Amino acid sequence: MTQWTVLYRKEMTEMMRNYKMIWIPIVFILLGVMQPVSSYYMPEILDTFGGLPDGTILEMPTPTGTEVLMNVLSNYGMLGVLILVLSAMGVVSAERQSGVAGMVMIRAVPYSSYILSKWAGLLTITLISLFIGYAAAWYYTGLLIETVAFERIFQSVVIYSIWLVFVVTLTLLFSTIMKGNGSVAFVSIFVVFAISTVTSILGKYMKWSPATMTEHTGQVLLSGELDSSFLLAFITTIAIIIFLLILSIQIFKHKELLE
Amino acid sequence: MNELLNGIPWGAIAPILVLQLILMITAFVSCIREENTNGPKWLWILIILIIQLIGPVLYFVVGRRND
């Protein structure tokens, strides 16, 4: 077994023992499922508890299936990102703080294996949570509202996953740079939202931005077609992710690991 | 009221309730087994049991010590 495998398995065991493998997917499922459920029942709920005068006709068009799923993704974009960043913030920093990172690096472990095993662990939890949660959302949307074509679902979730991978890779970088868990989370979230905001304001000039992945996701859901600028954004995002990983490895190499 | 209860498609709602319950139980078990939580343990147990969904998540994110 390679050192990377040993480290990756340790990451997975750790996520089982600290229940991350359970609670994060469940939260993603709940976030995904509540959207179609509340859309479906909203008129009824308003009807029963809203205290509207008799005879009022509710002009609340039930949203389409794709609209519901877009709302699901926007929930993931806010709460999902928040949860992922908060649960990933200590991935390197906590081990550096406790000194156990040094205990690992005493064994001739390549710096890249250490960082990449962390990254793979983050990808695993992120992708599992996103796929399961989104599949549940899709199922409930089909059950309660209308069926959305599987290809669209599949394409959209794959594109969306690139954005979340970018987010956790960024968190990994800050967790390597900084020691305090709180500051890692704060800076990561700040940067993620700054990138999103700048991208949506300066859309014309930011066609390469990783944050456009969320727009491309919506596009695919609505029309089933990919925008022509997708390829550019895809390539730059992958390049940025690789760059962030190399940067993390280099920074980790130069950190003092045992105090 | 009765009408409303009958109207609820339990087949769709039940899994959600079950998942919430699992989440709560996981957080509860984790909290009980944790040696020192950030902040008083009894408070976390209350939060986990009373506030649906948010309570357990809050506990996992800030209540547990990460080590």
Place this chain on the structure above:
Amino acid sequence: MALLKASDLVKRFGNANAVKGINFHIEEGRCVSLLGPNGAGKTTTLKMLSGLLEPTSGSIDFKGKKAKDLRPFIGYLPQYPAFYNWMSGKEFLVFAGQLAKLNRKEAEKRSEELLERVSLTNAKKRKIAGYSGGMKQRLGLAQALIHRPQLLILDEPVSALDPLGRREVLDMMREIKEETTILFSTHVLHDAEEISDDILIMHAGEIAISGSLESVMEAYRQPILQIEFESQAADWLKSIASYSFVSEVSIQGNKANIVLGDMVNGKQTLLKDIVDRKLPVRKFEISQTTLEDLFMKVVKA
């Protein structure tokens, strides 16, 4: 042949010179202690040897060859060992063994052996979070040995332990030294005297004294006169410094250590002095300087 040889090893942190170009070598099969006061540069030196810290300049040879990465040959116990507290002791050892490229079976077997050896067999399934300081230190020793290293480096293995724990770890080290070369740092001189073959005394980033324990003791050993009074006798003690055979007087309360150039003559004269003046003497003893005296001398110089 020297197992390990350090040449002109320098480590600078910004402007501060933590290690200032030290040279030394470690012979195979020896137990070497690295002595020095706080901040002498012991940890920095050990970290450079174990590859955790890049030397600013200088080189390290292992078995006569320039070493690039010594980590596979070295077992290292840091000054403050840390563990994954959610693992059990055995799990951590197996994990460490696998990282050191043992296969799962070997790692399991070796872990059991070492747990036995450091008397943690009963606690092997318990979470490390619940281990005491002494247990963690012993687990740290076990993880350092997991891959049968050729050189075991221990950074202050006993400093944080109570007398009982210290005894246990020292006894283990005595056993280990039969089969592995050991380099350990300490500022407990008694421990160094007890188990090491060679000593290196470091002070302010430099090696002040090195050699085998006997030869160092031999070379620096001086006869010394220890006098203890029932009450203060500072006046007289200060006055004797003017005798030509007295080379050094150090006074601590009612006690004094006097280094004599000429023991035969000196002790006669001083004893006569004490009797003549009717000084309330309690103890008058001739002995040798200890490692501690040597250490104090180096550090204060």
